[in-house]
Amino acid sequence: MILELGYKIYLTIGTFWLWWWEVENQRDELARTVLTISVPTLLILWYKWKVSYSRKRIPPGPFGLPVVGYLPFLGSNLHERFTEMAHRYGPIFSLRLGRKLHVVVNSIDFVKVVGHDLDQTFANRSPPLTALTITYGGNDIVWSNNNKHWRNMRQLLVSHVLSSANVNSCQSFRTHEVRKTVNEVYTKLGEKIDVNEIAFMTEVNVVTSMLWGCSKSGEAKDSSDIGDGFREVEFKIIELIGAPNLSDFLPILSWFDLQGRQREMQKQLEYVDRIFEKIIQERIKANSSKIEGIVDEDRRKDFVEMLLELKEQKDAPKAINIIQIKALLINIVVAATDSTSTMVEWVMAEILHNPDVMRKVQEELTKVIGMNIVQEFHLPKLTYLDAVIKETFRVHPPLPLLIQRCPDESCMVGGYIIPKGSIVYLNIWAIHRDPKNWPNPLEFKPERFLNSKWDYNGNNLKFLPFGVGRRICPGISLGEKMLMYILASLLHSFEWSLPKDEEFELSDEFGLVTKKRKPLIAVPSQRLSDASLYSSY
Numbered sequence: 001m002i003l004e005l006g007y008k009i010y011l012t013i014g015t016f017w018l019w020w021w022e023v024e025n026q027r028d029e030l031a032r033t034v035l036t037i038s039v040p041t042l043l044i045l046w047y048k049w050k051v052s053y054s055r056k057r058i059p060p061g062p063f064g065l066p067v068v069g070y071l072p073f074l075g076s077n078l079h080e081r082f083t084e085m086a087h088r089y090g091p092i093f094s095l096r097l098g099r100k101l102h103v104v105v106n107s108i109d110f111v112k113v114v115g116h117d118l119d120q121t122f123a124n125r126s127p128p129l130t131a132l133t134i135t136y137g138g139n140d141i142v143w144s145n146n147n148k149h150w151r152n153m154r155q156l157l158v159s160h161v162l163s164s165a166n167v168n169s170c171q172s173f174r175t176h177e178v179r180k181t182v183n184e185v186y187t188k189l190g191e192k193i194d195v196n197e198i199a200f201m202t203e204v205n206v207v208t209s210m211l212w213g214c215s216k217s218g219e220a221k222d223s224s225d226i227g228d229g230f231r232e233v234e235f236k237i238i239e240l241i242g243a244p245n246l247s248d249f250l251p252i253l254s255w256f257d258l259q260g261r262q263r264e265m266q267k268q269l270e271y272v273d274r275i276f277e278k279i280i281q282e283r284i285k286a287n288s289s290k291i292e293g294i295v296d297e298d299r300r301k302d303f304v305e306m307l308l309e310l311k312e313q314k315d316a317p318k319a320i321n322i323i324q325i326k327a328l329l330i331n332i333v334v335a336a337t338d339s340t341s342t343m344v345e346w347v348m349a350e351i352l353h354n355p356d357v358m359r360k361v362q363e364e365l366t367k368v369i370g371m372n373i374v375q376e377f378h379l380p381k382l383t384y385l386d387a388v389i390k391e392t393f394r395v396h397p398p399l400p401l402l403i404q405r406c407p408d409e410s411c412m413v414g415g416y417i418i419p420k421g422s423i424v425y426l427n428i429w430a431i432h433r434d435p436k437n438w439p440n441p442l443e444f445k446p447e448r449f450l451n452s453k454w455d456y457n458g459n460n461l462k463f464l465p466f467g468v469g470r471r472i473c474p475g476i477s478l479g480e481k482m483l484m485y486i487l488a489s490l491l492h493s494f495e496w497s498l499p500k501d502e503e504f505e506l507s508d509e510f511g512l513v514t515k516k517r518k519p520l521i522a523v524p525s526q527r528l529s530d531a532s533l534y535s536s537y
């Protein structure tokens, strides 16, 4: 049947060609020659245009293998690899990893398009499966798409936890925890200290106090409820979200969870869920005592309490359920603590690495604070320390590719099509180290930030450690305050040095939060002459 049809088409074309040839032969030989040459030429030109047009459609990039794409060639330090690739393929390039197209944006011009001009289009996320597991299926803020649920949760966080009124009213929690840390370090003079660990515990206690710590009016809670093992669990969560998972690249394999990453994340979820369940149950019990008139009515309401009240208003526009409450809590605790403690560690590492910077920081601390204890009102006066922190953010942004975006429709960036559903990274690591943006970018020079006005709000696209656009970090002011407070207190109270037997290095290890490859271990010695200041908390 098919053969017969093919034969008929062949006969028709042949007959038509002979007819045209004879007619033209009789009429005009020139026309025949022109047509005979121009038809194939036009066909070739059309074909070439089509091929080059289709290549231009998506950003250029490396070829990969069938099925897995470029996955086997990627390596582990993604931010460095992507920056190398930007030198070869240009400021915007793409690569296929398994079934998904990934697009990497490496210049401020294209970050402007994605983060500002088309911010709404690029405001979705494409969560890895491990992130969905730990957030009860994406019921949180970080991994939600740009929808009503995300807006609702983000607004709850911003207006109840991170509002300047609430951040100010929680000053006592910060003072309590920072002084407690200084006091603990004082008991370990001359010993080796893991800098990230002390910063992490300080931050976790401050944040959990803000979330569920108002057991009594204005007083800080006993912070032991989160447990000693929490830091390891949180590190595991961050590691699993950042680790490549075959199930994400080849969804057909997700049922098998070949690398066991989802199962591993499920275990972390069970650990965290037990903590949150206990806290929520205690709070429900406390609320019912309140109804019975047992508890002091004057105390401040904490965030968990407020969320539980919203849960009771089932028909209210912002009603929330228990799963969403837990997802929000895990989100806030993880987002706030790991990035802050990682930054404290990087700043301390850079200061220890640059004795001149250390000297200037200490001179400023002496001038502003004298031989007293650091208080929050001192912080805005520490302009050199602020510049040191910003320069550290430039060289070691803890989220070097921010958190991936995902366009909700196909759109054009820099003349290329970014298809709907592709995964888009904003490579701020490349932007922060681009000599076009920063002269001598590898030099650690806090003075860059002294003379002009720099902030973290994503207005200057050369400097984006907290992100850009509507998905920018909502915790900037709390994060900034905590960084300044912890660092000023540690550097004012103690002289720090590296252990004699430690080899010092500044290399990093890529992850959702990119940390120092080798934890910073440092040794404190007493700096303040009045030893009684260390125990006054």
Ligand code: HEM
Residues within 6 Å of the ligand: 141, 142, 143, 154, 331, 332, 335, 336, 337, 339, 340, 343, 398, 399, 402, 403, 404, 465, 466, 467, 468, 469, 470, 471, 472, 473, 474, 475, 476, 478, 479, 480, 483
């Ligand atoms: C040094 C401290 C911090 C750094 C460097 C940091 C950095 C970031 C970055 C880069 C993002 C992604 C932005 C984007 O996609 O464009 C982000 C998102 C987020 N951060 Fe932070 N952050 C810090 C502290 C905090 C704190 C203290 C909180 C809350 C208490 C917080 C809560 C969040 C949340 C909820 C998101 C998700 C926002 C969304 O998707 O809408 N962060 N953070």
